[in-house]
Amino acid sequence: MHISEGILSAPVLAAGAALAVAGTGIGLKKMDYDKIPEVAILSSVFFVASLIHVPLGPTSVHLILNGLLGLLLGWAAFPAILVALFLQGILFQFGGLTTLGVNTINMALPAVLCYFLFRNSITSVNNRRVIIGAFCCGFLAVGLSGLMVALSLLFTGQSFLNVAKLILLAHLPIMVIEGLFTVFVVKFLKKVKPEMLEVANATN
Amino acid sequence: MLRTSLLITSIIIAIFISIFCFCETSFAHKVTIFAYVEAGKVYTESYYVDGTKCKNSEVEVYNKDGQKVLTGKTDEKGEFNFVPPCEGPLKIVLNASMGHRAETVVSKQDLAEGNAAPKTQPETRAKNVASGRHTYTSPEKKEMSITRHELEKVLNETLDKKLHPIMKLLAESRQHGVSAKDVFAGLGYIFGIMGIGIYLKDIKKQGKNRENDK
Incomplete structure (x- = not known):
């Protein structure tokens, strides 16, 4: 889902960069001292996840895990994703430096949105509610990112519906896998370190 | 709260499903185009970063003035071959679907020699x-x-x-652009940035503590 350089027009790039700066600013403000290591670890998870390709269905796509980042970090997902994307850009040549802002917004905004949608359900005592919430969070974050990418490409003259169709179809397996993965992580954290989920809730 | 989030979720999923329709394409997050000249023909091969070939992707060829001189589509093997229509340098641009683009240049010399x-x-x-x-x-x-x-x-x-x-x-x-070295370098950078972050926040914290002590 990384958009390459030389595709988007300058206004789209500028808007993306401005929004990314704003989001990162909020993220850094909301991030307190004790949370920095957690942000860094999840940033590395995001950084490495994109190397895991899933050869499922008609296509080959990679893990994104922005839903998980959003759920555990809230607004702090912005700086985490920005740093990871920057490093992916310079080390792997995924995406590019000029598209960094747009790519950050495309992945981090759905993460934050899903955080607000599902933060209450994952701290609930009702087991079923936790599972459904975590699954939807992982599932939706990727899907929304796909829609955001389609939206950014809208201004390049590509048909929004066609692009959205392509992206969502290709990422359907990933959406399901990320949903399951998020459930697994949330269940695991609930058993081992439940305060991590609750802290995420309280500080933001 | 659960009901509202479930409602929103189902609406969004409904939007997704309504958008769906079957199409066959392949994509990852980086494309590479590789070109070489041989026997008076320019051969190009296109890949995604994981080695999948870019099938049916659009290839455009520009001359040195930036004018489009040729367009074509890659075949099942991600290959597209053409006889150069004019003198070099030629810029070859690959436009794979959904925001993937790569370009390469065949220099005048390469073209002449080939x-x-x-x-x-x-x-x-x-x-x-x-x-x-x-x-x-x-x-x-x-x-x-x-x-x-x-x-x-x-x-x-x-x-x-x-x-x-x-x-x-x-x-x-x-095409295999990602090496273990790069991965570890990236992880190292992230933890380095974490260290700087902690250091900066620590300075702030100590400053506040000092103010409180006074």
Whole structure:
């Protein structure tokens, strides 16, 4: 889902960069001292996840895990994703430096949105509610990112519906896998370190 | 709260499903196009970073003034070959679906070299035979220049043949852009940034503590 350089027009790039700066600013403000290591670890998870390709269905796509980042970090997902994307850009040549802002917004905004949608359900005592919430969070974050990418490409003259169709179809397996993965992580954290989920809730 | 989030979720999922329809394409997050000239033709191969070939992707060729001179589509093997319509340098741009783009340049020199040898092949061979007999009686200077010319042609011919598989191999190996070194470097950077972050926040914290002490 990384958009390459030389595709988007300058206004789209500028808007993306401005929004990314704003989001990162909020993220850094909301991030307190004790949370920095957690942000860094999840940033590395995001950084490495994109190397895991899933050869499922008609296509080959990679893990994104922005839903998980959003759920555990809230607004702090912005700086985490920005740093990871920057490093992916310079080390792997995924995406590019000029598209960094747009790519950050495309992945981090759905993460934050899903955080607000599902933060209450994952701290609930009702087991079923936790599972459904975590699954939807992982599932939706990727899907929304796909829609955001389609939206950014809208201004390049590509048909929004066609692009959205392509992206969502290709990422359907990933959406399901990320949903399951998020459930697994949330269940695991609930058993081992439940305060991590609750802290995420309280500080933001 | 659960009901509202479930409602929103189902609405969004409904939107997704309504958008769906079956199409076959392949994509990852980086594309590479690799081009080389041989026997008067430009060969290009396109890949996604995980090695999948870019099928049915649009390829555009621009001349040095930035004018589009040729468009085409890659085949099932991600390959697209064309006879250069004009002199180099040519810029070849690959437009894969959903925001993936790569470009490569075939320089004037590459184009000229790749063109020259094979096009004159049959001609040269005939000359070879003719001049082969001729050289014995020629003055030394002329013999030198002719043999060098011949040698160049023959070498080019053989090299093209021998290099073809190597060029293909090179094209295939170039796509594996991600190495373990890069991954560890990235992780190192992230934890370095974490260290700086903690340090900065720590300074702030200590400053506040000092103010509180006063």
